[in-house]
Amino acid sequence: MSFSSLNLSSALINALPSAFKVPTDIQSQSIPVLLKGDDLLAIAQTGSGKTLAYGLPAVEKCLADGETSQTNNEDNLTTIIIVPTRELATQVCSDLDSIAQQVNVKIIKLSGGVDREQQVEQLQEKPNIIVATPGRLLDLIQTNTLAIETVERVILDEADRLLDMGFWPDIQTILSKLPSKKQTVMYSATLPPELSERINSQLNQPSYVQVGEANQVVDNIEEQLFLVNKGSKTKALIQQIQSSDWSQVLVFISAKDSADGLSKKMAKAGIKCAALHGNKDQLDREQILEQFKDKSIQVLIATDVLARGIHIEQLPVVINFDLPSDPTAYVHRVGRTARAGQQGLAISLVCHGETGYLEAIRKNTQRNLAVQTLAEFPVTDKPSSGESKRAPRDKKANRRTNNKTSIKQFSKKSRSPRQSK
Template identity: 50%
Template sequence: MAFSVFSLNPKVLAALPEAVIEPSRIQQLAIPAVLSGQDVLALAQTGSGKTYAYGLPILQRISQHSTSVLSAVVIVPTRELAVQVAQNLNLLAQALGLRVEHACGGEAIECQIERLTTPANLLVATPGRLLALVQQGVVEFTHVQSVTLDEADRLLDMGFINDIKMLIAMMPAGQRVLFSATMPAVLTQLAQQILSATHVRIEAQVLNSAVDDIAKVVYHVNKGSKAQALIHLIDLHQWRQVLVFVNAKADADTLCKKLLKAGVKAAALHGDKEQVLRSQTLEQFKSGQLSVLVATDVLARGIHIDALPVVINFDLPAQASVYVHRIGRTARAGLTGVALSLVSHSELAYLEAINTLTTQALPLNELAGFAVTDKPLSGSSKRAPRDKQANRRTMNKRSASDFAKRKPTR
């Protein structure tokens, strides 16, 4: 199948990157539905081509109507995704004489206000910054025909639901499009509230599944051995580009220091880093100046890194759906990749939840040279109930004694 079957403007098709030859599964299913103006709920794995799946038809629809006002809004959860989506769509928009802008935190709002003095036809924004621009009267939704929530599940699990509802309430009736890789209950509730009863539901793959082209490996290691195990694996396989996920910002910095000490070219990336530094670090990683990027989930969704071979979960995420998004950074656009997880005893419950969500049984493997000596967590490690009761009795006696010693006050 070729993109020409969708009756899209030949100019926008000519502007597609050379590597984009045939529409992906989600593009085949979503482009006709979005192009028709219907409300759409699309579920597709990360890295499957979602940006073009909604971007191409939305730009086509804008070009057929007024081209001097804000006609479409795309709401995304992170700064990096806002920049990336805007860049990808702007290349196509220019072919149609349209303008795409982005607005997000991490950049002075004054700069964005200045750019928006020339109206954009499509605005890609994070919720908080978009709301601020609307409240200041910089952005008006009067002529908005379409609003898209990209990575909708991430928007909600990051706590943006109130901002989303406020923004949508400000917009005129029009097309509502939701794209997501997973379908948590909170997203189902939001979909029922903002989508029409006749909306189209598209599932490009089994719900909540991970990409088949990813080789998934799980190593059972001691919690205190993880850093050395990671360094060992990097040396063993001579990986030139590895994205490592941790759960906490402080842990990202700590692990990065250990990698640097071991002679690994690494950098940490998380929400406490200044936006300029975040952008520079990401570009250094993409260009190969850094071999390891240690990141929190600020990067788990939406960021495309060409031919990224390996993703490692240094910590398993507490939410199983986050695992799906993390490993989706590799094996993008039909390529293959490796997703490796280092799992300690305390994370076995997280692994079980991931197995349940993805309907895949990920077996625990031993890593040569890193025998598991930690003891499993069990009730036997806790103090016996009678000991707790004895402790409470002692505390009660002390309290009574202390009370008896106090002088009465008036």
């Protein structure tokens, strides 16, 4: 199948980068539905080409309706794309804008961490498509800064992540303020029960598209898991990086403070690295990500702010410094490699305290995920028995202490026989 067989205009097809020769499965199944105007729920594995799957029909609709910068139509905002993170907003906007500019369709990004007044000025350019994070979008709508009367379609990318991050109340408010007659589209890599319940109330007789199984890791990723002592993880990570010839390594870690600390330790080992997480301001986050993409730094240590949607060209390896507590996050983390049909490697460093997380990941992905050991780092930690290490008498002593209500009850015990005379 070719892009021309999907009822896309020749102008739009000619604007596609030369690397896009044939549509991916999610693109070939989604584009006809979206061009028809139906609501859609699409489930597809990460790295399957979802951005163009919804982006090309949005641009095509602008062309078909004559809603471009060459017209005199001042109310020409037709599409809003909502994403969970600033980084994903930047990437989606960049990916689509490189195509849209060639056909005179205007796209802008609205997100937090950027001067609000600067974005208000951008709105004066009368964009056709807006890519936005929920908080900033809702703010501009509620203050009547953004006119939404002409919006014809709203697209929720990474819908499950929007739910996970607590954005759903904002999403519901945004959808309620948009015109009632609109096309609503949701893309997600997973479909948790909570999302299914909310989808039923927001989509109108939707079409359903699924490519691959939900919660599944793509076949092109080789997964390796190593059991190590908790205290040996940093040395094991450094050894893995220094003994390999990886041009880039994306390391996922759960805590923001831990990301900064690990970055410092790796820098001392002579590894060019940086940490990226939600506590850094937006300019720093953008600069660090660009440095990683252009290989100015070899290793990027990131929290799950980078687990969704971010595309790093030909990223060879992803390493989980620790396992995520949410099993679906594992799928998204490792999905940063092996994108667009390429091969990739995903390594996880697992300690005994994370076996519960590992079992949840195995159940979620329906994969065996056998754990190996590293010869250089023998495992000496013991699995937790689940029992308290505190002696029973210590617990009794605590109960006696908690039952004391008078200062005299404490002082009697503290005085020696000689002092009490």
